[in-house]
Amino acid sequence: MPGLFVTLDGPGGAGKSTLAELVTARLTDAGVPALATREPSRSLIGRLAREHTATFSGPTLACLVAADRHHHLAAEIRPALAEGLIVVCDRYVPSSYVLQTRDGVPLDYIRQLNAPVDRPDLAVLVTAAAPILEQRLTVRGAHSRFEHEGSSAAETTLYEDLGDVLATDGFVFHQVDTGYQSPQDAATALTSHILELSSRASHSRRERPPPPMTTTQRQQVTVDVHVILERDGHILLCLRQGTGYRDGWHCLPSGHLDPGETVIDCAIREAYEEVGVVIAPGDLRPATVVHHLSPEGRPRVGFFFVTDIWGGEVVNAEPTKCAKVEWVPIGILPSNTVPYTLAGVELYRSGAWIGVHGWPEPVAPGKVRTDMGAESSPGAAPRTNVARIR
Numbered sequence: 589m590p591g592l593f594v595t596l597d598g599p600g601g602a603g604k605s606t607l608a609e610l611v612t613a614r615l616t617d618a619g620v621p622a623l624a625t626r627e628p629s630r631s632l633i634g635r636l637a638r639e640h641t642a643t644f645s646g647p648t649l650a651c652l653v654a655a656d657r658h659h660h661l662a663a664e665i666r667p668a669l670a671e672g673l674i675v676v677c678d679r680y681v682p683s684s685y686v687l688q689t690r691d692g693v694p695l696d697y698i699r700q701l702n703a704p705v706d707r708p709d710l711a712v713l714v715t716a717a718a719p720i721l722e723q724r725l726t727v728r729g730a731h732s733r734f735e736h737e738g739s740s741a742a743e744t745t746l747y748e749d750l751g752d753v754l755a756t757d758g759f760v761f762h763q764v765d766t767g768y769q770s771p772q773d774a775a776t777a778l779t780s781h782i783l784e785l786s787s788r789a790s791h792s793r794r795e796r797p798p799p800p801m802t803t804t805q806r807q808q809v810t811v812d813v814h815v816i817l818e819r820d821g822h823i824l825l826c827l828r829q830g831t832g833y834r835d836g837w838h839c840l841p842s843g844h845l846d847p848g849e850t851v852i853d854c855a856i857r858e859a860y861e862e863v864g865v866v867i868a869p870g871d872l873r874p875a876t877v878v879h880h881l882s883p884e885g886r887p888r889v890g891f892f893f894v895t896d897i898w899g900g901e902v903v904n905a906e907p908t909k910c911a912k913v914e915w916v917p918i919g920i921l922p923s924n925t926v927p928y929t930l931a932g933v934e935l936y937r938s939g940a941w942i943g944v945h946g947w948p949e950p951v952a953p954g955k956v957r958t959d960m961g962a963e964s965s966p967g968a969a970p971r972t973n974v975a976r977i978r
């Protein structure tokens with residue numbers, strides 16, 4: 589994976605969330621695409637785990653957070669890494685080793701549950717002396733029963749004792765003591781460390797020649813699905829925010845294909861999750877397909893669907909990821925529209941069934957055909973079959 593996966597763990601009040609937010613902002617300001625995320629994640633399973641620690645405990649909570657972790661990796665972390673992003677995750681496996689142990693689950697059981705999950709490139713252990721943590725928690729307030737029930741000293745000791753286990757389990761870790769440095773200073777030091785690691789990783793990737801493709805090696809691509817809701821010459825765009833990827837840019841309701849999902853199911857799910865509309869499978873029409881190469885060199889295939897029939901009201905259903913949803917004229921998209929999105933909409937408008945975007949050279953010079961008129965769609969020109977978008 590070309591990105592870098594960084595996790596932050598440590599006792600309650602150590603400053604994990606503060607650091608995650610500051611480091612991601614600094615990376616983004618430095619022009620390095622980064623994604624801030626956390627565990628339990630924002631998914632349905634994650635919300636169950638986060639919001640119900642009073643109800644779920646012991647092995648139940650251990651399994652719930654492990655299930656959330658598997659889904660989080662598949663749905664959010666691996667796709668972002670594949671795009672070349674630095675993923676900064678607030679809590680990961682070391683939190684399970686400590687919190688589930690405190691909940692009476694045997695450490696070996698927790699290690700087995702987490703044995704199959706990805707190892708981060710860097711596991712940051714954020715610490716501070718126990719009296720400092722207690723003081724911070726008193727001022728900020730406790731987030732969960734773990735912080736009501738336990739003492740910071742006991743939790744800190746469990747993290748301190750974790751070194752050998754983490755090393756055995758394949759974690760490369762780095763300690764940050766926030767006890768005597770401001771959040772800004774801690775973030776500056778950690779951001780430099782991450783940037784250095786990232787540059788080392790990309791150097792070693794560059795120095796390693798790409799392995800030759802053999803018949804057993806196939807190109808891996810990320811599949812995205814985009815939904816064009818079209819009405820009266822306008823389409824619906826979402827203004828991204830707080831995602832760490834292209835924030836401040838407009839995109840279509842869209843997302844990655846989940847494991848086991850068809851592109852049709854994915855379009856229906858994303859439209860519902862992001863803008864609250866219910867689309868019947870038969871009302872989705874294929875708009876175009878974009879074979880995209882991301883600036884980091886990762887290939888993606890985007891299936892664009894279009895519809896003008898849906899149930900429910902359009903709403904901004906994910907306000908933490910989207911500042912607003914907006915109807916815009918299909919022919920005059922905002923200048924801050926994500927280029928990949930723009931390519932899909934332009935292909936659809938031009939009537940091309942399929943196009944390539946972001947690739948440096950024509951894939952098959954002389955083979956580009958634009959002469960195969962086919963059925964047309966509302967708002968779109970007669971269909972052509974292939975186009976190239978720069």
Ligand SMILES: Nc1ncnc2c1ncn2[C@@H]1O[C@H](COP(=O)(O)OP(=O)(O)OP(=O)(O)O)[C@@H](O)[C@H]1O
Pocket residue numbers: 598599600601602603604605606607724725727728731735766767769770771772774
């Ligand atoms: N370096 C620091 N110096 C002083 N105060 C800090 C520092 N880092 C964070 N804080 C403060 O300590 C409190 C806890 O920080 P934060 O919520 O980031 O911790 P956390 O490790 O994510 O906690 P939890 O595990 O409970 O979610 C906050 O009020 C935050 O402003």
Ligand SMILES: Cc1cn([C@H]2C[C@H](O)[C@@H](COP(=O)(O)O)O2)c(=O)[nH]c1=O
Pocket residue numbers: 600627628637638641649653679680681683684685687688731732733734
């Ligand atoms: C990752 C992880 C989390 N939990 C629990 C502990 C807390 O109740 C929440 C995290 O909230 P915070 O604001 O980050 O403190 O989730 C857990 O039990 N095990 C885990 O691995």
